[in-house]
Amino acid sequence: MTASRIYDSGYRPYDGPRLGAGHATRSLVTHTLQRIFGLHRPARTKVLPMLITAIAFLPPAVFVGLAAFLPKQLTDATLPTYGDIYGFISAVVLLFVMFVAPEALCPDRRSGVLSLYLAAPLTRARYLAAKAGAVGIALLFVTLGPPLLLLVGLSLQSAGPDGPGGLALALLRIVGAGVTLAALYTALSMGASSLTDRRAVAAAGTFIFVQATNAVAAIIAFGLNGPKWVLAFSLGRAPFELARQMHGERAIDDFHVATVVLAIGCITWTLAAAAVAWRRYATLQVTR
Amino acid sequence: MSAVIEARDVIKRWGATTALNRASLSVGRGVTGLLGANGAGKTTFLGLVLGMHRADGGSMSVLGMDPWSQGLEVRALIGYAPEHDALPPDVTAHDLVRHLAQIHGLPRREATARASDVLYELGLGEERFRQIGTMSTGQKQRVKLAQAIAHDPRLVLLDEPTNGLDPMQRDEMLALVRKVGHQLGIDVVLSSHLLDEVERVSDSVVILDAGRTVAGGTIGELETRAEAELVVEVDTGDVRRLVTALKKAGIAAIADGDRVIIALENERVYDVVRDALVAAHIGIRRLERRRTSLQDVYLAAGAAGAES
Numbered sequence: 078m079t080a081s082r083i084y085d086s087g088y089r090p091y092d093g094p095r096l097g098a099g100h101a102t103r104s105l106v107t108h109t110l111q112r113i114f115g116l117h118r119p120a121r122t123k124v125l126p127m128l129i130t131a132i133a134f135l136p137p138a139v140f141v142g143l144a145a146f147l148p149k150q151l152t153d154a155t156l157p158t159y160g161d162i163y164g165f166i167s168a169v170v171l172l173f174v175m176f177v178a179p180e181a182l183c184p185d186r187r188s189g190v191l192s193l194y195l196a197a198p199l200t201r202a203r204y205l206a207a208k209a210g211a212v213g214i215a216l217l218f219v220t221l222g223p224p225l226l227l228l229v230g231l232s233l234q235s236a237g238p239d240g241p242g243g244l245a246l247a248l249l250r251i252v253g254a255g256v257t258l259a260a261l262y263t264a265l266s267m268g269a270s271s272l273t274d275r276r277a278v279a280a281a282g283t284f285i286f287v288q289a290t291n292a293v294a295a296i297i298a299f300g301l302n303g304p305k306w307v308l309a310f311s312l313g314r315a316p317f318e319l320a321r322q323m324h325g326e327r328a329i330d331d332f333h334v335a336t337v338v339l340a341i342g343c344i345t346w347t348l349a350a351a352a353v354a355w356r357r358y359a360t361l362q363v364t365r
Numbered sequence: 366m367s368a369v370i371e372a373r374d375v376i377k378r379w380g381a382t383t384a385l386n387r388a389s390l391s392v393g394r395g396v397t398g399l400l401g402a403n404g405a406g407k408t409t410f411l412g413l414v415l416g417m418h419r420a421d422g423g424s425m426s427v428l429g430m431d432p433w434s435q436g437l438e439v440r441a442l443i444g445y446a447p448e449h450d451a452l453p454p455d456v457t458a459h460d461l462v463r464h465l466a467q468i469h470g471l472p473r474r475e476a477t478a479r480a481s482d483v484l485y486e487l488g489l490g491e492e493r494f495r496q497i498g499t500m501s502t503g504q505k506q507r508v509k510l511a512q513a514i515a516h517d518p519r520l521v522l523l524d525e526p527t528n529g530l531d532p533m534q535r536d537e538m539l540a541l542v543r544k545v546g547h548q549l550g551i552d553v554v555l556s557s558h559l560l561d562e563v564e565r566v567s568d569s570v571v572i573l574d575a576g577r578t579v580a581g582g583t584i585g586e587l588e589t590r591a592e593a594e595l596v597v598e599v600d601t602g603d604v605r606r607l608v609t610a611l612k613k614a615g616i617a618a619i620a621d622g623d624r625v626i627i628a629l630e631n632e633r634v635y636d637v638v639r640d641a642l643v644a645a646h647i648g649i650r651r652l653e654r655r656r657t658s659l660q661d662v663y664l665a666a667g668a669a670g671a672e673s
Contacts, residue, residue, distance in 0.1 A: 088486040088549050091479065091517035095470035098437055104467040117460050119496075189451035190461075193512065196415050196445040197468045198437040364412050364447060 109211035141230030160324030178266030179279035221255030268350030309342030376422035396546035398563030401573035444513030454498025469516035503534035602647030
């Protein structure tokens, strides 16, 4: 008796289960995440996301290494706090922000595959939610991952927070700050990416907009001696300052803005950017 | 047999432009050609079938459901291949077809298997792991068709599927469309502005002109629906004498070269023509009922649209 079989590879009717819109949404999230990280795509598309992710994890990895090899007296003085870690990774987070949403959104419109998605059991709202979910998860890699690595690495070497309560509080703060940063930058980059179908333009637009808000806020607050609360709207600094303050850190010298004001600034930008993306997709003409 | 698509007095406007103007039509089983010039409203109609737009008036039923209020359910059972480019260039054909099958509700394992099967069926078995951007236009059109049928839909909407194809690729694509409709058992709406390709693969035809339905039915019905006429080809004798004799008998007739075209109002006309030929000593080569081709119907529809 032989173990070989002949398979009929032709078309055949399908009478199995047809999973609903939830399955379609999850499939789109997975597919978009694969696209962002270059999976199932040529090797060159994997380089940038992997490189950025690696760079984001480098500072906490170095600090964990220092904690392992240096005497405790030295490490206590040199190791950053969990809030300080954002100062080391803010540039790479912004770099990732410039890359992720344009990669998730722009090619669908540019290639026309958006019309195939909207001809499937997906509404525009579900499509956008799936894309936001994928972008948010990707951003969590760099907003949540590095401080989490620092926490785990230091805790394993008994250099972490004191007791279970301290550990839980630090974890809660890391998750809260990471999710806040991811939510804001997801909305921001999706808003920018919804306005053009060219990835490079979306990335450059995001960068320019972030730098412009920094510059305008700094000019008003410092150059014109205006109110300091406008600093809460500087997209390159305020979110990371909010993340620091969520860890209980004091405001840094030139950035005296209350936590609640920073939170209002971040929420305002998140809602405004999300509204831009939604408005754009709600009125987008896919086919006539 | 229930209609797959039923539209009654459907109106759709884009700003000041009326894309569909009280269009009424019925699409049954098999392959149905949606024929019309560019701008006739074909793509808009397909968008309404998919529930992607809301009609400004009239009613529609697709697979027994309202496509606007039950869009998700309708779209789960429909495959769609748009006219424009809709394929990401940096994804393999297999990945795209599998992904879109999953989006249409198939579990991942089933979607993976069916993506391969469908691409084999459409002649892309060896090419399925190639990036779509490296494929020829003909192969891309096949990928579009593959993604439209991979989830085993009940209805497939193909918008100008032969666009950009050379004559050989076009023949192959039409053969595939016919195969989908007749061998795979999926009902097909083939939107095209090319009469001959609709005629070659369709069982039924709906002709749209300026947003209105100007004709619809099976190809056989359309070809015989026009006003019945007799054509007599004269071999020897004077054509004008035959025309005069028929007119005297109260039968409308006109001369067209060596042919006489006679209104076939009833069966008595045959006897009158026979008697007139004998009386006028006219020899004929042929006497037959005039058949109206689909082309005549299409041209007549276009002419009617231009006059209105």
